[in-house]
Amino acid sequence: NTAESSEQVVIFEEKITKVNGEVTIKRYQRGKFLGKGGFAKCYEATNLETKKVQAAKIIAKSSLTKNRARQKLISEIKIHKSLQNTNIVQFEHVFEDHENVYILLELCSNQTLNELIKRRKRLTEIEVQCYVAQIINSLKYLHASNVIHRDLKLGNLFLNKSMELKLGDFGLATKLEFDGEKKRTICGTPNYIAPEVLDGKVGHSFEVDVWSLGVIIYAMLIGKPPFETPDVKTTYRKIRLNSYTFPEHVLISDAAKNIITRILNLDPVKRPTLDEIMSHPFMNTGGSIPKTLPLSTLACPPSAS
Numbered sequence: 001n002t003a004e005s006s007e008q009v010v011i012f013e014e015k016i017t018k019v020n021g022e023v024t025i026k027r028y029q030r031g032k033f034l035g036k037g038g039f040a041k042c043y044e045a046t047n048l049e050t051k052k053v054q055a056a057k058i059i060a061k062s063s064l065t066k067n068r069a070r071q072k073l074i075s076e077i078k079i080h081k082s083l084q085n086t087n088i089v090q091f092e093h094v095f096e097d098h099e100n101v102y103i104l105l106e107l108c109s110n111q112t113l114n115e116l117i118k119r120r121k122r123l124t125e126i127e128v129q130c131y132v133a134q135i136i137n138s139l140k141y142l143h144a145s146n147v148i149h150r151d152l153k154l155g156n157l158f159l160n161k162s163m164e165l166k167l168g169d170f171g172l173a174t175k176l177e178f179d180g181e182k183k184r185t186i187c188g189t190p191n192y193i194a195p196e197v198l199d200g201k202v203g204h205s206f207e208v209d210v211w212s213l214g215v216i217i218y219a220m221l222i223g224k225p226p227f228e229t230p231d232v233k234t235t236y237r238k239i240r241l242n243s244y245t246f247p248e249h250v251l252i253s254d255a256a257k258n259i260i261t262r263i264l265n266l267d268p269v270k271r272p273t274l275d276e277i278m279s280h281p282f283m284n285t286g287g288s289i290p291k292t293l294p295l296s297t298l299a300c301p302p303s304a305s
């Protein structure tokens, strides 16, 4: 037998029947498995006509029998499809066949900030400023579109091949239908979930994304989220008690400690707005913040060149 792997080629196709009855077929070759999340598996996919490589999130319809899962997917597609911003993963296309739903998205070949932190342990303040500026740009657009992401975390912040940050995964996002509307459903990822969401009584709004941004800034500078414990219930108690510390052995500036402390306020109305965060001393060190970072920072700190 020959040495090459016996990998079979997997093709999935979209049949389009035009109004005049004409049928056209778009074919995609499934590539490398990129990972999974929820009911979705993600692969590289090459459009065999245009040769364009995208990320294909494939959801088996057999996993969508429960109405909750089905509604969540419909909401994710409806919201993500409507968004267009340089710091939000571009929604390219969605179609289905008998077995699966296929969501074609912008490929971000440098993975997520989660892998970056695992590899680097922690980032320098200038790197954090660079990523925070891009996250705030995506959140300003999102909130102006009356959308709350509700699952902002390192694993949903992607880096494309040009090291641009792209916010992805709108599975828990929600669109507010009227000014002042408050949401109540409890959702999010334990480490990043805002106290008012846990509280469930008063309802929550855009401020939950600001809280998660505070958790992200802490995690990028320290190397792990502020309320992380091995047990979810204990994490929730620490969040409700606002119980976190800055470890002595990690040197971070007073401006960094100050912005994190202001954002991680149990009272949502006391948290700074996105504009106030941008004008805070942590984001205004006098020097200019780079638009993107060099690829070398995926492996080691930026050299003080």
Ligand SMILES: COc1cc(C(=O)NC2CCN(C)CC2)ccc1Nc1cc2c(cn1)c(C)nn2-c1cc(Cl)cc(CCC(N)=O)c1
Binding pocket: 033, 034, 035, 036, 037, 038, 040, 041, 042, 055, 057, 089, 105, 106, 107, 108, 109, 110, 111, 112, 155, 156, 158, 168, 169
């Ligand atoms: C080339 O582009 C990528 C490569 C990889 C990668 O190398 N993953 C390796 C695969 C092998 N295993 C062993 C380690 C991780 C991971 C992600 C890539 N790009 C990539 C992945 C992407 C997207 C854009 N671009 C979007 C949008 N959604 N998803 C998406 C969707 C799901 Cl359901 C799950 C995951 C994996 C978990 C995660 N949050 O990263 C990602």
